[in-house]
Amino acid sequence: MTKHNAAQAGTEHDQQQQAFRLLVTGGGTGGHTYPALTTIRTLQARLADQGRTVEVLWVGNAAGLEARVTADQGIPFQAVATGKIRRARNPLKMLSRANLTDMARVPLGVVQARSAVARFRPDVVLATGGYVAVPVGVAARVCGRPLVIHEQTLRLGLANRVLAQVAARVAVSSESTLPLLSAATRKRAVATGNPVRAEVLTGDADRAVKALGVQGFDRALPTVYVTGGAQGARQINELVSSILPWLLERANVVHQCGTAAVEGQRECAAGLPADLAARYLPVDFIGAELPDVFALADVIISRSGAGTIAEVTALGMAAVFIPLASSAGGEQAHNARHLAEQGAAAALLGADVTAADLQDAVAPLLADPQRRHAMADLARAQGRPDAADRLVDVVLDAARERR
Ligand SMILES: CC(=O)N[C@H]1[C@@H](OP(=O)(O)OP(=O)(O)OC[C@H]2O[C@@H](n3ccc(=O)[nH]c3=O)[C@H](O)[C@@H]2O)O[C@H](CO)[C@@H](O)[C@@H]1O
Incomplete structure (x- = not known):
């Protein structure tokens, strides 16, 4: 050289x-x-x-x-x-x-x-x-x-x-x-x-049960993860609260509701029969446990911010999206509508979504595992x-x- x-x-x-x-x-x-x-x-x-x-x-x-x-x-x-x-x-x-x-x-x-x-x-x-x-x-x-x-x-x-x-x-x-x-x-x-954070794709359902301390969850039932984005969403909290007993008859529920709402959601659960209350976990924010919560969940009810959409499609999950009605340019509504058109999610659009709308969207996904698997597959096809x-x-x- x-x-x-x-x-x-x-x-x-x-x-x-x-x-x-x-x-x-x-x-x-x-x-x-x-x-x-x-x-x-x-x-x-x-x-x-x-x-x-x-x-x-x-x-x-x-x-x-x-x-x-x-x-x-x-x-x-x-x-x-x-x-x-x-x-x-x-x-x-x-x-x-x-x-x-x-x-x-x-x-x-x-x-x-x-x-x-x-x-x-x-x-x-x-x-x-x-x-x-x-x-x-x-x-x-x-x-x-x-x-x-x-x-x-x-x-x-x-x-x-x-x-x-x-x-x-x-x-x-x-x-x-x-x-x-x-x-x-x-x-x-x-x-x-x-x-999408790599760890989001490698969660573990059993670890979620341990980490969240939800031994009262009935693993024979599907689990619903409700999330309003990092700060929680009042609209979603109210809709879920109004169908809570119906939902808990059919599913376990992890409800990320934001710091301001968590106390109220706990009080709401305190009025439920003990077996239903044992299937409900309200939390302010989900940190390190998020991947495991995704792994545990069969259905997600969520805002349709771009981050959550990317995660749900990368994982392939059945989803009911309730977009923030006022998000700039209707961008969350667009995200949700786009997936709904592909059969990859249900979308409840507008500020006047009712509890009955939510119940109608969630009911078939809880009742029929094949239906939610088919939706999850279509969601995964949109993931990157x-x-x-x-x-x-x-x-x-x-x-x-x-x-
Ligand atoms: C109100 C508003 O302006 N929303 C915008 C905001 O969404 P915002 O950041 O609120 O929501 P996104 O869905 O994009 O992201 C939320 C992220 O936080 C995570 N998470 C959520 C809850 C929790 O307890 N733990 C946790 O880790 C979610 O898994 C996700 O990774 O930025 C997005 C991306 O520019 C836009 O599409 C949204 O329209």
Whole structure:
């Protein structure tokens, strides 16, 4: 080997040994937080196979779910100031005190984000949506670092619409998003799917029974998992409460109802006959047990946020979706309707869904295992369990192009 070749081989070796630096931003809700977390874990596993490590910095909102998740996962986290702009039909209402206070925080967030990006010198900045992503994505552009954005929902959210203008790559969760993008954005877009946490796919039903302490569940009956998203959903809580005795005659129920509602749901169960009450578990939030709860459940009753949809389709589960009626652009309703059209879920749309509607949708799934298996198979056909791998490809491509 010549001196020159040896030096070149040495440089390549050094590059291989150097840590890949990924700055992540995004959060607020689970829908933005978990895809980013999954992508970090998948990138770490991919590069570990090549003998490389990944250094991560997550820049987010101290009050968002990302702060809690990064603390749990031991991921370095830096908070920046953010402002949430509340939309209103009347433009004057946009100038509410809350909006004005929040807007005043935006310049501070931009300064903090810029110094975080400049100091960390990331190979790539990955933004997964939420207000906090805007200043960080803009800072990536200012500092000349490639920005990859990922959108979970069919239509780009507000933050991603802004950042799509400056992103090197725009990863989306569904092919049907591509025609909705401008021609300029479409050139940089790729449909990866929406990453699902790997552990979600490997739950264990028996472990759920132990971890949740629900020995009173009758395992001869199906189990229903009710969830309103990380904060619970009042509409779903009320609907389920009004059919609770009927439901518990036919099923065990794990009801994730949010912190504000859990006490009330416990009281509701206290009035039930003991054998029915033993089959009901209200919980505020499901953390590490989530994969096991999915494994235990035969049917899910849920909001149709993009994260939950990705999980339910990756797993293949029978589902009754009750979308949030006011979600921006009717995006949750679209998600639910799309699956219902394929026979992959039941969808109860609109703000005036009744308890009878819910009962009618759930009854056949509880009564007939074949029916729920058929629905689960159709749901699985819509799933993209390889989404995290595809998004990691996009991140690595963006880093390579920069060199
Ligand atoms: C009110 C609102 O703005 N909702 C939006 C928000 O959904 P939001 O984040 O509320 O809901 P998603 O379904 O997207 O994600 C919820 C995530 O939290 C997990 N989970 C939930 C409950 C629990 O106890 N434990 C737990 O881990 C779910 O399994 C899922 O992974 O972002 C989504 C993705 O951009 C959008 O599609 C939704 O329209």
